[in-house]
Amino acid sequence: MFRLxxxxxxxxxxxxxxxxxxxxxSCVVADNCxxxxxxxxxxxxxxxxxxxxAQSNYSGNKICCSGVSGLGNSCSGxxxxxxxxxxxxxxxxxxxxxxxYGQNACMSAPGSVTIAYQASNCTGYDTTVASISGVTNAQIxxxxxxTTKICATATAGSLTADIVDAGGTLVGSPTVAMTATPLGFxxxxxxxxxxxxxxxxxxxxxxxxxxxxLSIAGSATTALWTxxxxxxxxxxxxxxxxxxxxxTDTKAGQMRPNPAGATITPxxxxxNTGLSLGGGGGFSEGSIDSVTLLSANGSAPTNCYWxxxxxxxTQTIPAEQNSLTYSMNxxxxxxxx
Numbered sequence: 001m002f003r004l005x006x007x008x009x010x011x012x013x014x015x016x017x018x019x020x021x022x023x024x025x026s027c028v029v030a031d032n033c034x035x036x037x038x039x040x041x042x043x044x045x046x047x048x049x050x051x052x053x054a055q056s057n058y059s060g061n062k063i064c065c066s067g068v069s070g071l072g073n074s075c076s077g078x079x080x081x082x083x084x085x086x087x088x089x090x091x092x093x094x095x096x097x098x099x100x101y102g103q104n105a106c107m108s109a110p111g112s113v114t115i116a117y118q119a120s121n122c123t124g125y126d127t128t129v130a131s132i133s134g135v136t137n138a139q140i141x142x143x144x145x146x147t148t149k150i151c152a153t154a155t156a157g158s159l160t161a162d163i164v165d166a167g168g169t170l171v172g173s174p175t176v177a178m179t180a181t182p183l184g185f186x187x188x189x190x191x192x193x194x195x196x197x198x199x200x201x202x203x204x205x206x207x208x209x210x211x212x213x214l215s216i217a218g219s220a221t222t223a224l225w226t227x228x229x230x231x232x233x234x235x236x237x238x239x240x241x242x243x244x245x246x247x248t249d250t251k252a253g254q255m256r257p258n259p260a261g262a263t264i265t266p267x268x269x270x271x272n273t274g275l276s277l278g279g280g281g282g283f284s285e286g287s288i289d290s291v292t293l294l295s296a297n298g299s300a301p302t303n304c305y306w307x308x309x310x311x312x313x314t315q316t317i318p319a320e321q322n323s324l325t326y327s328m329n330x331x332x333x334x335x336x337x
Contacts, residue, residue: 025126025154027065029142036066039073039082040105042130043090046141051089052105058089063130068109069156070208070302075106080113082106082129082150083140094136101136110208110302111155122151157206157303161214161334164202164307174199178315183323187242187252189316195262195309203294203334204305210274210298211337214308216257217290218283219329222248225315227324232317234328235283241316247285252318256282259293262310274300280312290333 029045041058042048051058053073065071075081085091085103094101095117107113107129114125122128128143129150143149163174176199178192194216195201203214224231233253238245241254258280264272278292294308 024067025065025071025152026067027063027127027129027143027152029061029130030064031060031062033062033064036064037071037073037107038062039065039107039129042140042142044141046145047133047139048141048145049089050083050085050091050093050105050140052085052103055089065107065127065129065152065154067126068111068154070110071154072108073106074108075104077108078110078112079106079108080115080152082115082152083132092136093132093138093140095132098136107152107154109154109156111157111206112153113155114153116151118149118151119147120149122149125151126153127151156208158204159207159209159212159334159336160204161332162202162204163199163332165198165200168202171199176313178313181317183321184317184319186319187239187316188319189314191315192313194257194311194313195307197309201293201308201311201332202305203308205296205300206303207336208302209336210296210300210302212296212300212334213292213337214294214332214334215278215290215292217331217333218255219331221285221289223328224249224251225253225326225328227322227326230322230324230326232321232326234315235285235289237282237284237287240282242318244318252316254282254284254316256280256314256316257291257293258312258314259308259310261312262293262308264294265307265309267305267307270301270304270306272306274298275306293332295337 038053040063041051042061043058081096082105083093084101086101129152131146131149132138132140133146163171176192178190181190233251234255244252259277274297
């Protein structure tokens with residue numbers, strides 16, 4: 001007669017978000033714009049006329065903005081109209097709510113752009129782009145020239161990893177159930193699948209930065225599978241987890257995620273260009289503390305999201321482990337490269 005050894009892998013994802021960080025949006029009037037984006041040129045810092053950034057008549061007074069990855073001066077995608085101009089150069093300006101002028105000076109960003117006009121200051125916004133003398137038929141100058149300020153906030157978007165159900169709704173407490181295993185007098189294994197139709201790993205990238213890496217790790221390098229006072233390891237590589245080695249505990253056991261046969265499903269008209277599944281491997285304390293599930297290189301699209309399913313999991317169970325239901329927490333992390 002065999003007693004049933006039930007191992008239940010409770011997979012609670014504490015998502016951490018990391019990507020290249022940039023300072024908040026900042027705009028200045030300068031004679032050069034190294035490292036920034038020109039959104040408009042003006043003839044003078046006060047009582048000036050304006051021209052679109054492609055013109056070069058007022059190149060000594062560039063409105064130069066920086067601090068957000070992927071910032072641009074396009075009037076498409078995620079953008080805001082800074083001001084409307086009466087002509088491509090030597091122009092009067094008006095606020096973007098007016099309809100007298102046909103030329104638009106714009107700011108674009110991978111995430112969002114908000115343009116507003118406020119009296120005296122730009123409290124509540126990242127920066128003062130410029131100032132203007134009126135609502136329409138106005139002169140333009142730097143941020144201190146006039147009472148009415150052109151204010152702006154821009155974001156680089158976000159890079160996130162979530163667990164969602166078949167309808168795309170966040171799963172509150174995601175879990176993975178490993179196979180039940182009978183009590184064994186020798187080392188054996190339990191298997192499971194991370195990423196099923198009702199609990200998909202969804203990666204969303206709305207930043208202007210294409211490369212990223214998605215990985216899995218234990219909640220701590222010293223974490224253990226636990227039920228009451230019974231424990232075993234997830235990151236002891238000795239004999240593939242069958243024996244205790246030279247790590248910081250006295251427990252055997254090893255978890256081996258393998259995404260090689262997983263499925264990447266692009267959403268929202270996107271593609272899998274530049275995406276690669278990880279090669280898998282077992283956790284080894286102090287040596288392999290995280291395992292790559294999926295990565296994207298510089299050719300990958302942005303403003304996209306993908307679902308990852310079918311990551312194989314194998315956990316080595318030490319010989320004569322107490323017949324109980326065990327659980328352990330893991331972490332999924334996405335980091336921009």
